Amino acid sequence: MTIDDEGLVMPCGTGPDSCDTYGAREAVVVEHEGVYYLHYDGAGKDGWLSCLATSRDLRHWEKHGLQLTLGEAGRPDSKSASSPWLVNDGAKWHMFYVGTQFCTPAPDCIPATPYVTLTAEADHPAGPWRKRYDIIPFTNEAGTYYSDTASPGDVVEQDGEYKMFFGAAAFDKEGKLGRTVGIARTRDLGSAWTVDPQPIFPPAEQCENTSLYYEPDNGTWFLFTNHIGIHPDRGEYTDAVWVYWTKDLNRWDPQDKAIVIDCQNSKEVKGAIGMPSVIRVGDRLAMLYDGATGENYGHMGRGINLAWLALPLVPPAK
Secondary structure, three states: OOOEEEEEEEOOOOOHHHOOOOEEEEEEEEEEOOEEEEEEEEEEOOEEEEEEEEEOOOOOOEEEEEOOOOOOOOOOOOOEEEEEEEEEOOOOEEEEEEEEOOEOOOOOOOEOOOEEEEEEEEOOOOOOOEEOOOOOOEOOOOOOOOOOEEEOOOEEEEOOEEEEEEEEEEEOOOOOEEEEEEEEEEOOOOOOOEEOOOOOOOHHHOEEEEEEEEEOOOOEEEEEEEEEEEEOOOEEEEEEEEEEEEOEOOEOOOOOEEEEEEOOOOOOEOOOOOOOEEEEEOOEEEEEEEEOOEOOOOOOOOEEEEEEEEOOOOOOOO
């Protein structure tokens, strides 16, 4: 797809109380009363935790620090409370975030599977957030396509039903992790979700995380996601943002996809390219994604980058 990449707009290492000293990534943006609220993963002194930054133009950001803290020992988010997605039901804001009890040693503290989806709520997108340990939206389940990862993704409301396009992963018999996207459903954001028995793509697609955009001009849904590349020397890393499209949210063809951004058309990021988040701004679609300047293929040292797509969004010709 044709994209205009501006490059880095929010570096890591400048957040309050060292909240993003080692990295800023997995940006999720919502707009409320003319302000953009960016919830992102700050890799700080205590681990990877949800942080907040605000902006009026998506280019200049004010950082506000931690939004979530680690859960106590034994809690499902004792090692990370990160990668949050926000939904407003008209009365309050719901946050769905990644929880895990496993991570690599300090100082990196990179979260490790299994991941579960947890929830918190607030009266404003800036919090304060109240964790709801009494509600487990859904979690990984043995013998399924989400046996090792059941992490939150974008939520769409349609005909009174909320659909979450969540990140799913499971190890196969050869010990290879297959990543895909599943749909979880609910009519009440404050309750448990029902997970579809099959993913929308085969795990061989190796994609994770989601951000959706609906194009009213042609009635098409676009799902932006990370692609996981497997390199003989560098191993597995997020090498690009892909997009899939469909007219029906319940039916997706893995052949209907395109590359949005990779090391070839990214202005500054020539290594790992992280999770996308899209939001309409006038006659353009803004896409935030994480990555470090240059050839950095690791998890640390990333910042938030900004790119633009022209609207109306049209699937590229095959």
